[in-house]
Amino acid sequence: MKKPTPLSGFPEWLPGDRIVEQYVLDRLRSTFELHGFASIETRAVEPLEQLLAKGETDKEIYLLRRLQADPTAAEPSAGDLGLHFDLTVPFARYVLENSGRLRFPFRRYQIQRAWRGERPQEGRYREFTQADIDVVNRGELAFHYEVELPLVVADALSGLGLPPIRIQTNNRKIAEGFYRGLEIKDVQAVLRTVDKLDKIGPARVRAALVETAGCTPAQADACLALADIASPDASFADRVRALGVTDPLLDEGLEELTRVVETAAEDAPGLLVADMRIARGLDYYTGTVYETVLTGHEDLGSICSGGRYDALATETSADGKTTSYPGVGLSVGVTRLLGRIVGRRLLTASREVPTCVLVALPNEDARRDCMRIAAALRRRGIATEVAPEASKYGKQIKFADRRGIPYVWFPQAGGGEVRDLRSGEQRPADPETWTPPEEDLRPRIVEGAV
């Protein structure tokens, strides 16, 4: 077989980088659990109709087809299975499917892969891992979760050894209320157009607002003026009000966003910024929306996005009664983050194997005894392997050293001696009692390259 080559958009990590990924995932998981979020996983597939019902139909979906299926049945149909493109749509389906067996408000986290058949580029993948938290309730969802959830994510992403994050926040009610106050007719079209600001710039957005979104030049200018407002404190609200547009929904949005920004400023100054330009492409958001940049890596785009959604999961019972399950959630783009961490060596592992001790093998007949020494060390939580072959000790030491294994155990009658490969120090030791320093037990994560 020829040497296989990587598939563009389907990243894979070498063992050392996978240790960094595990470190990030473990940290996300443990922080989410500390905040009382329960883990769930959903199947990788949803019926096509489910995937298409939630907006974002411009995303390329991968459909499944069985190899031995009839190839003439080529047109996609509603019941066909496709790979999920995010974790929010499957979560909404899971909530509806299990609504009688879950307790609400339901706090869940979900760390899984998702797939999109997009053109790959830096930060965009065809297969990627997301780490989501959401709170969903039956009926009504209290506003305070819109304040709490970005703080949970900030807690999870801090302490990793990465640059600080900045969460850019907006509220859908502000733009919608503002546009309504301006008597703009096609609010969705204007939202979609303003969302292109970063891509095409204000001049072209203004032209598009007038030419295709039905705005007057004065309306277009007001929309651009709104999008230009940002502040790390509550001052944005006064600046929006100074534009002279009034609407009850606008007021509600300004009040909510002020609460989000003020709470965050007290507990985590500098973390959160109100930014009227943030829109989020998905059209299911109805309240606060979030995007997150890694300071100094703004070119990477958002590494954690989300928002409040009121109508993503709604069920209609047999007698026509409708129940809503509103929610709010954020999704960490783990693969996007890892791509940057690995690409720039922001974090590296102190070794590429979990092994803490290599038991050297004096001769092949001693393997059973060496396996017993290894078992004794493992019983006390020390990751240990026995040398692959009874080569010269120099070669066995090199085997450990190349992998970053810190200790080599030389078996002798009644125990043996253990050498710290970094200091060269070698001492008699008993496998039933010897313990390495805590920091050597597992690979350490180091900022910058080792």
Place this chain on the structure above:
Amino acid sequence: MKKPTPLSGFPEWLPGDRIVEQYVLDRLRSTFELHGFASIETRAVEPLEQLLAKGETDKEIYLLRRLQADPTAAEPSAGDLGLHFDLTVPFARYVLENSGRLRFPFRRYQIQRAWRGERPQEGRYREFTQADIDVVNRGELAFHYEVELPLVVADALSGLGLPPIRIQTNNRKIAEGFYRGLEIKDVQAVLRTVDKLDKIGPARVRAALVETAGCTPAQADACLALADIASPDASFADRVRALGVTDPLLDEGLEELTRVVETAAEDAPGLLVADMRIARGLDYYTGTVYETVLTGHEDLGSICSGGRYDALATETSADGKTTSYPGVGLSVGVTRLLGRIVGRRLLTASREVPTCVLVALPNEDARRDCMRIAAALRRRGIATEVAPEASKYGKQIKFADRRGIPYVWFPQAGGGEVRDLRSGEQRPADPETWTPPEEDLRPRIVEGAV
């Protein structure tokens, strides 16, 4: 939207059962790491030619097709992407692709989902999680790994609170050498036929051996006599030799299997049984093969299978030089195991949320103070959430109790009081110092239903 219904073959767990799954996965991971196996993950997809090159072509593969692709290009082609049906084939590809960047022998574990478009039934899923360990070397792979790897899996599966496992072991060289010694011509056809013993019984296997596999009646009887031999110790070898067939490959296989069985019998009596009936469907195995049953749940089939493979990963360089990467590995069928654990309530979680403490909310204005109490507890590793609303304390206590949250914190000036919901005991406590007993920190896993 109507209530969604489950998709057959795509299992999902409720939060409490997911805690049991996490417990099993954590235990597998930590044991694999204690034995020095490094984690990798591979992409979910492989080119179709890769998936078809490794035997097992009777498995239904799911191919991917982009929703917006041309539907007239309906015939599958070699470069089409399909979801992997196991983790061994992608691992072999990963080894070849990264051979210059990995260190050999390479010990890796891999815990991921795989997909097969089969008809679902108990223990058979369309989407399932596997937990694999393999050791692969460049050139030659020492035999001792065939002894070591089943012991690693046994270590990982013990101590979970499940019934003991029994690993049924055979060696491909025994059957092949035996058939060769009998002068059977189509060894593969005979292997495939004998593999059906459990399904169709000895009489029909005997008939098929004669009618379709080209055996004489005497050869067929000898094959059935071989398949009938099993022993928990090395005595199987004498019984095979007593059948009077001689062949060098047969001798090699008997010697190897004897070493596997004898080593295991010393360290873990009763764990391993030599069984001449075990063949394993996949045709890439070349040495020891393994199947594993959970005692008392033999009807479930094998929960962990694998074997030695010498030719799964072979690369040919530009100058025509061939390098082999022989390996040995076992794969735990996590979803099959979980399906039984969940279905029979063999293990359950003591609570369905990670939360250890619910901070009660006296009124909505106190939320910020309550969040600070929660943060203080979390800083010391105590999973805490604040009550969703300032309802009557009785209702808040019920909220905690229903989820199995063991403690409720009642905030007061200067700290508060904490109540153990099980004993009803309530005491003054300081969020900076109060600590619950270790066993309450996380959900416990209990044998049988709670």
